[in-house]
Amino acid sequence: MDHRQQKSLLIDPGARARVWCKECGRELSDPISRSRRLGAECDPEPRNGYDRHDVDQDPIPGL
Template identity: 85%
Template sequence: MDDRQQKALLIDPGRRARVWCRDCGRELKDEISRMRRLGPECDPEPRGGYDRHDVDQDPIPGL
């Protein structure tokens, strides 16, 4: 029998794998960010949880 056997790699099953943003390289904590592999600042697709509203504006005179 060979004495140079590789030892088993033990991984803690309770810990999540670390995921980083594809664009900026920051570690991602948010589940949606982790799935998309893009942080909220780098993700071009808007997310539902942010406070966004559009404001009606008066047309510019002369155009």
């Protein structure tokens, strides 16, 4: 009778789960990217480290 057993895989409970981008499939390391499940390049929301600045414009004449 064969008494060989497969070794169990040990998983470090302190390690964080690996998260991949939903669009491109790359592994994510940035906390914001990990929470959104989108990498910075694939995320449609701008996050450049500053607030977005919209400028009021006059309406186009004739419309």
